[in-house]
Amino acid sequence: MDPVEVFAAGEKGRGLRVTKEISTGDVVFAEASFAAVVFDSLSLQVCHSCFRRQANPHRCAQCKFAYYCDRTCQRAAWDEHKQECSAIKNIGKAPNENAQMAHLTTLDLLEDHLSKMSPEDLKELKVDVQHFYNYWPKKSKPVGEDYVSHLFGVINCNGFTLSDQRGFQAVGVGLFPNLCLVNHDCWPNCTVILNPGNQAALDASFHSKRRIELRALGEISEGEELTVSYVDFLIVSKERQRLLKQQYYFDCKCEHCTSGMKDDLMTAVRDTDGHKPSADVVKAVTDFSLQALVKIEEARTEGNFHEVVKICRECLEKQDPVFGDTSLHLLRVLSTASEVLSFLQQFTEAAGYAKRMVDGYTKLYHPNNAQLGMAIMRAGVTHWHAGLIEAAHRLICSAYAILIITHGAHHPITKDLEVMRTQTEMELCLFKQNELVYRSMREAVLSDKPMMLAGEQIKTTS
Numbered sequence: 001m002d003p004v005e006v007f008a009a010g011e012k013g014r015g016l017r018v019t020k021e022i023s024t025g026d027v028v029f030a031e032a033s034f035a036a037v038v039f040d041s042l043s044l045q046v047c048h049s050c051f052r053r054q055a056n057p058h059r060c061a062q063c064k065f066a067y068y069c070d071r072t073c074q075r076a077a078w079d080e081h082k083q084e085c086s087a088i089k090n091i092g093k094a095p096n097e098n099a100q101m102a103h104l105t106t107l108d109l110l111e112d113h114l115s116k117m118s119p120e121d122l123k124e125l126k127v128d129v130q131h132f133y134n135y136w137p138k139k140s141k142p143v144g145e146d147y148v149s150h151l152f153g154v155i156n157c158n159g160f161t162l163s164d165q166r167g168f169q170a171v172g173v174g175l176f177p178n179l180c181l182v183n184h185d186c187w188p189n190c191t192v193i194l195n196p197g198n199q200a201a202l203d204a205s206f207h208s209k210r211r212i213e214l215r216a217l218g219e220i221s222e223g224e225e226l227t228v229s230y231v232d233f234l235i236v237s238k239e240r241q242r243l244l245k246q247q248y249y250f251d252c253k254c255e256h257c258t259s260g261m262k263d264d265l266m267t268a269v270r271d272t273d274g275h276k277p278s279a280d281v282v283k284a285v286t287d288f289s290l291q292a293l294v295k296i297e298e299a300r301t302e303g304n305f306h307e308v309v310k311i312c313r314e315c316l317e318k319q320d321p322v323f324g325d326t327s328l329h330l331l332r333v334l335s336t337a338s339e340v341l342s343f344l345q346q347f348t349e350a351a352g353y354a355k356r357m358v359d360g361y362t363k364l365y366h367p368n369n370a371q372l373g374m375a376i377m378r379a380g381v382t383h384w385h386a387g388l389i390e391a392a393h394r395l396i397c398s399a400y401a402i403l404i405i406t407h408g409a410h411h412p413i414t415k416d417l418e419v420m421r422t423q424t425e426m427e428l429c430l431f432k433q434n435e436l437v438y439r440s441m442r443e444a445v446l447s448d449k450p451m452m453l454a455g456e457q458i459k460t461t462s
Contacts, residue, residue, distance in 0.1 A: 003018050004028060015226070016182050021221060022219070024217070028220075031214075032176075034175045034177055037172055037173060039172055042169075044067060048068060053164045054069055060085065062089050063089045112149070113153055113249040132151075155175065159173040160192065162174050183225065184248070186229055186240060186254045188217065188227040188229045189220050189226065190220075191368075192214055194210070195211050195212070195213050215406060217406070230248060233365060234364060236267065237263050265324070265363060266364065268326050269323060270321060282322060289319060289333070293332060305344055309340055313337070316333055319333065325359060325360050334354075338379070347382055348386045351382045351391070355379065358395070367402075372402060373402030373403040376398050377403070393421075403417060
């Protein structure tokens with residue numbers, strides 16, 4: 001039995017609390033999806049069963065819409081897919097992700113919040129309802145429009161975003177009835193990760209299903225309510241409250257929102273010997289930053305990465321004298337600059353920006369936040385590529401310490417980190433023994449050239 005129980009959580013409605021003490025990193029409960037679909041934009045690249053990204057996925061021969069890692073994953077998904085396969089085949093095209101989800105869903109007890117939706121949202125919902133009827137089998141029992149609308153309301157408020165096996169990209173959405181009972185807190189005591197399961201074993205009895213895992217970020221006392229964050233914490237409290245009201249129809253009254261905790265850090269300005277920039281200067285650089293972020297996104301979408309770097313450098317030149325190290329405007333530019341420069345293999349400059357980004361994130365995020373762990377991991381890899389092995393190993397170890405809590409030892413991300421941790425540790429030992437030898441070996445590996453060492457010629461491989 002899972003160590004949880006449903007209880008009346010006051011204004012929040014129902015909630016879940018633990019019936020015994022939970023330790024940091026423990027799986028409070030795991031739950032298979034009631035229904036889950038891949039985003040429309042990624043339907044050709046992601047397995048519709050385990051949600052892993054695949055370079056050459058196997059396509060369903062009947063509907064020619066669903067894609068899988070292989071026939072094993074396809075068989076595992078058949079009970080769910082057969083409900084939509086024939087309808088897609090008959091109509092000749094697939095429904096959008098919302099209509100797919102509604103066909104797989106029947107959750108009568110969850111809130112739909114239809115009465116709180118704006119006219120624009122209700123208009124979009126009616127379009128989804130029509131898509132649903134287009135794919136509903138003609139010979140099946142008729143379903144009333146009110147009930148279908150309820151399903152779409154449930155999906156809108158309770159859908160959980162699913163990431164790929166490496167955790168880098170959102171690839172789909174799923175419904176998990178027990179997870180839906182876990183209420184929001186901007187500084188939660190739990191996190192949710194997707195375990196893609198395992199269908200690789202020849203013996204099907206060893207297969208495991210796709211599931212979410214609710215993991216404890218710290219010690220949780222008996223009787224304490226379980227909470228997760230519905231939005232990223234790196235948004236000032238008023239904006240987080242607005243987003244939560246818009247998407248989930250409640251007013252967040254958590255401690256961090258009511259007291260505006262860390263808002264001062266997120267909007268920090270530079271303090272040089274007691275002198276701060278004027279309000280007019282701060283506003284001017286803020287406006288410039290917002291415009292620059294729009295241009296950065298446009299250039300990135302067009303694949304013009306050198307232009308992205310140019311805008312980032314210009315923006316940082318204006319931001320550095322004005323914004324503090326934890327300013328969200330500054331951190332967003334640092335994050336983009338580091339990522340794009342790494343892509344362009346300009347690792348030394350990227351590492352500098354990545355370090356500043358991680359330093360800022362560490363002051364803002366919960367110490368065991370999964371987003372923080374992922375950011376530190378990326379920074380570690382960037383430093384590694386830049387040849388900064390001491391910093392690289394330190395960052396990778398820090399990331400591992402966080403992600404072993406948020407993802408567990410058997411998640412693909414954690415396994416990757418374990419390999420990197422071992423490799424950087426070996427390189428660090430060589431570096432400390434003889435830095436010149438380390439640099440020589442590294443250069444030879446990167447250039448795939450013969451290396452001279454102690455009078456010998458050693459051929460390295462990349």
